[in-house]
Amino acid sequence: MEETLQKILDDYKKNNGNIITILQDIEKNFGFIPEYAVNWISKKLDIPASRFFGCATFYSQFHLRHRGKNIVTVCRGTACHVKGSERLINRLLMELDIPRDEDTTADLKFTVEKVNCIGACGIAPVTILNNEVHGKITLDKLMKEIKKIKAGE
Amino acid sequence: MKKNIIIKVCTGTGGIASGGEEVLSAFRDAVSSSGIKAIFNERCSAQKVGCRGFCAKDVLVDVIINGEKTTYKHIKQDMVQRIVDEHILNGKAVEEWTVGEDYHTFHDRQTKVVLSHCGEIDPEDINAYMAVGGYDAARKAVCSMTPKEIVDTVKNSNLRGRGGAGFPTGLKWELGMRIKSDIKYVICNGDEGDPGAFMDRSVMEGDPHSVIEGMIICAKATESGHGYIYVRAEYPLAVKRLQMAIDQCRENGFLGSNIFGSGFDFDLRIFQGAGAFVCGEATALMRSIEGKRGMPSPKLWRSAEKGLWDRPTVLNNVETFANIPRIIMNGAEWYSNLGTERSGGTKVFSLSGKVKNTGLIEVPFGTSLKKIIYDIGGGIEGGKAFKALQTGGPSGGCIPAESLEIEVDYESLAQAGSIMGSGGMVVLDETSCMVNTAKFFLEFTQAESCGKCTPCRIGTKRMLEILERITSGNGKEEDIDLLEELCRYIRAASLCGLGMTAPNPVLSTLRYFRDEYEAHIRDKRCPAAVCKDLITYSVVEELCTGCGACKRACPADAVRGTRKSPHRIDADACVKCGTCFDACKFKAIRKQ
Ligand SMILES: Cc1cc2nc3c(=O)[nH]c(=O)nc-3n(C[C@H](O)[C@H](O)[C@H](O)COP(=O)(O)O)c2cc1C
Numbered sequence: 112m113e114e115t116l117q118k119i120l121d122d123y124k125k126n127n128g129n130i131i132t133i134l135q136d137i138e139k140n141f142g143f144i145p146e147y148a149v150n151w152i153s154k155k156l157d158i159p160a161s162r163f164f165g166c167a168t169f170y171s172q173f174h175l176r177h178r179g180k181n182i183v184t185v186c187r188g189t190a191c192h193v194k195g196s197e198r199l200i201n202r203l204l205m206e207l208d209i210p211r212d213e214d215t216t217a218d219l220k221f222t223v224e225k226v227n228c229i230g231a232c233g234i235a236p237v238t239i240l241n242n243e244v245h246g247k248i249t250l251d252k253l254m255k256e257i258k259k260i261k262a263g264e
Numbered sequence: 265m266k267k268n269i270i271i272k273v274c275t276g277t278g279g280i281a282s283g284g285e286e287v288l289s290a291f292r293d294a295v296s297s298s299g300i301k302a303i304f305n306e307r308c309s310a311q312k313v314g315c316r317g318f319c320a321k322d323v324l325v326d327v328i329i330n331g332e333k334t335t336y337k338h339i340k341q342d343m344v345q346r347i348v349d350e351h352i353l354n355g356k357a358v359e360e361w362t363v364g365e366d367y368h369t370f371h372d373r374q375t376k377v378v379l380s381h382c383g384e385i386d387p388e389d390i391n392a393y394m395a396v397g398g399y400d401a402a403r404k405a406v407c408s409m410t411p412k413e414i415v416d417t418v419k420n421s422n423l424r425g426r427g428g429a430g431f432p433t434g435l436k437w438e439l440g441m442r443i444k445s446d447i448k449y450v451i452c453n454g455d456e457g458d459p460g461a462f463m464d465r466s467v468m469e470g471d472p473h474s475v476i477e478g479m480i481i482c483a484k485a486t487e488s489g490h491g492y493i494y495v496r497a498e499y500p501l502a503v504k505r506l507q508m509a510i511d512q513c514r515e516n517g518f519l520g521s522n523i524f525g526s527g528f529d530f531d532l533r534i535f536q537g538a539g540a541f542v543c544g545e546a547t548a549l550m551r552s553i554e555g556k557r558g559m560p561s562p563k564l565w566r567s568a569e570k571g572l573w574d575r576p577t578v579l580n581n582v583e584t585f586a587n588i589p590r591i592i593m594n595g596a597e598w599y600s601n602l603g604t605e606r607s608g609g610t611k612v613f614s615l616s617g618k619v620k621n622t623g624l625i626e627v628p629f630g631t632s633l634k635k636i637i638y639d640i641g642g643g644i645e646g647g648k649a650f651k652a653l654q655t656g657g658p659s660g661g662c663i664p665a666e667s668l669e670i671e672v673d674y675e676s677l678a679q680a681g682s683i684m685g686s687g688g689m690v691v692l693d694e695t696s697c698m699v700n701t702a703k704f705f706l707e708f709t710q711a712e713s714c715g716k717c718t719p720c721r722i723g724t725k726r727m728l729e730i731l732e733r734i735t736s737g738n739g740k741e742e743d744i745d746l747l748e749e750l751c752r753y754i755r756a757a758s759l760c761g762l763g764m765t766a767p768n769p770v771l772s773t774l775r776y777f778r779d780e781y782e783a784h785i786r787d788k789r790c791p792a793a794v795c796k797d798l799i800t801y802s803v804v805e806e807l808c809t810g811c812g813a814c815k816r817a818c819p820a821d822a823v824r825g826t827r828k829s830p831h832r833i834d835a836d837a838c839v840k841c842g843t844c845f846d847a848c849k850f851k852a853i854r855k856q
Contacts, residue, residue: 129555169557170538172497189460189690190616230462232616233319233623244281
């Protein structure tokens with residue numbers, strides 16, 4: 112981990128970065144923001160860890176907890192809402208057996224997230240499955256994709 | 265025989281989601297394996313183009329043979345070979361796959377200025393942009409115009425900011441020009457946080473160079489040396505294409521030092537947002553670039569005096585900048601004549617929701633809403649009845665059928681109780697519940713409130729609680745008055761536009777659809793049958809064939825019955841997910 116963090120630190124110095132770019136790098140490398148990583152960088156830079164956590168909790172792209180191996184993001188923009196994304200997400204949580212107020216399956220395989228709007232309103236409702244955008248999605252189509260992922264593992 | 269063949273494949277976010285990349289490479293493979301180049305001894309190119317705004321029909325493909333264009337819709341990888349064989353090799357278009365009348369009316373009734381390149385040129389190639397006159401305007405501005413001449417042109421064009429508030433762009437630049445400082449910034453706001461809006465995404469993905477060119481011209485007018493493009497994290501493709509465009513500009517000497525050989529220096533970089541709606545607000549955006557929590561500050565001074573890192577800063581929206589090169593080349597008068605007296609030019613709207621043709625449209629200011637929805641949008645999907653047009657995203661409001669005659673501009677929409685915002689238009693039909701819609705937006709603003717000022721942080725929370733009460737059947741008679749009172753305070757006392765406009769969705773639905781609120785509160789009934797707690801699902805015995813489709817589909821095992829006899833829904837077990845309603849082919853499930 113330290114090696115990766117050192118690289119993040121070097122990039123920060125080279126590119127004139129800031130707290131947000133550091134957090135973006137950490138998130139990209141680890142999939143979330145580990146407390147250890149923040150404390151390590153905070154010491155090296157002599158910037159209070161609270162400043163990092165202040166940003167990490169402010170922006171929705173940063174996650175403080177482990178996320179699933181596969182990320183299913185359901186768009187909750189207006190157009191998708193009108194086309195039934197609320198029901199889609201509720202049924203998806205049910206199908207994946209994710210408990211109330213949680214977003215990740217117990218085996219850490221899947222995380223279900225919402226996003227405000229990805230601007231693909233013409234093909235609503237939209238989901239993103241591991242960075243791949245799927246338009247005009249239905250629960251059946253989505254479950255088929257999810258089964259494919261499960262089978263491939 | 266010499267033939268010039270161009271194949272254009274849509275590869276915006278919508279196009280890629282529908283398989284655009286695969287279609288493009290299938291064309292490239294088919295073209296090279298059939299040896300077309302050798303046969304015709306001429307040029308045949310397959311290129312990617314940006315979003316042309318009609319994502320519902322993606323993947324869209326243009327085949328242009330000697331200037332004659334045929335457009336195909338819904339193209340998949342396995343359809344490519346037939347198009348190549350029949351159309352490209354034998355000159356006979358595959359009629360059954362071509363777009364219909366609706367595609368042409370959709371486009372023909374628009375006036376494309378900002379979107380004129382989207383879907384026409386390869387956004388990843390600076391030469392394609394230069395071939396259509398790209399960077400001529402920037403060269404002209406940088407090499408042969410004074411800042412004052414640029415500012416005057418923009419002022420006379422009557423261009424107003426497309427980010428929402430409609431502030432006259434020329435005036436903003438004039439302030440930026442007057443203030444002297446050795447370091448000044450130009451910022452392009454590509455945060456586009458309004459759910460339901462995607463015009464900035466399409467421009468950044470489909471014509472990134474026009475945004476950069478607009479920024480170069482602004483930099484010259486205000487004599488700024490540095491620029492930032494703030495792009496939201498949810499738009500990875502826009503970031504990629506803008507970065508490519510910036511790199512190509514540097515290679516060509518359009519960015520960096522001594523641009524266009526004029527002695528003027530200007531360079532820019534991209535800053536990626538991290539997912540916070542409020543960062544679209546100008547002061548919050550600047551804090552975010554500084555690496556801080558993106559919270560708005562009181563406007564004690566203008567950004568033109570003290571903006572990014574307390575330096576003079578001019579900040580404009582993506583679409584605003586994309587208009588600039590056209591204004592410089594075609595003149596202020598041409599542009600202002602396109603629009604109305606109050607607002608010059610055209611505006612891009614993203615039309616979505618329950619309308620037949622969803623997509624991006626560009627029309628002059630002054631076009632009626634009716635024309636937008638019915639002539640260009642093709643009317644309501646599935647023969648349902650129109651209920652309302654939601655404009656301006658979570659800061660906007662809902663406009664009812666009676667007001668569809670209004671001619672769209674900043675002032676007319678405000679009068680109708682909504683706002684222009686960034687230009688999102690979501691069509692709602694009879695199956696949309698207006699209280700639920702208001703609640704949807706309040707959920708959004710409440711979650712996105714940065715928490716700095718109390719009226720917004722706590723006020724929106726209280727409003728949301730009341731709306732939740734109403735939609736769950738626990739509304740009280742006095743709730744409507746309470747909502748209106750809260751709206752007044754939040755609007756008057758919030759620090760930034762987020763809080764000030766947060767009440768709009770509630771106020772406008774109360775204004776036009778008060779009866780729906782009353783039905784929820786008094787009769788505990790949701791007229792559109794949307795609010796989960798107020799509806800029940802049951803089986804219409806006469807229509808039920810006992811096929812068992814609902815029983816198999818139900819995730820809660822709430823459907824009882826044996827094959828070939830009418831089924832029944834156990835109300836206690838039912839979680840009201842609506843799966844049975846969708847599964848039934850005989851319309852035997854009733855939703856009330
Ligand atoms: C909560 C909030 C969100 C905003 N979001 C955006 C946005 O996503 N894009 C944008 O261009 N302007 C947005 N604005 C408006 C900006 O503050 C600013 O007025 C605008 O970018 C100025 O550019 P313009 O003059 O070209 O319109 C937002 C304002 C508020 C209050």
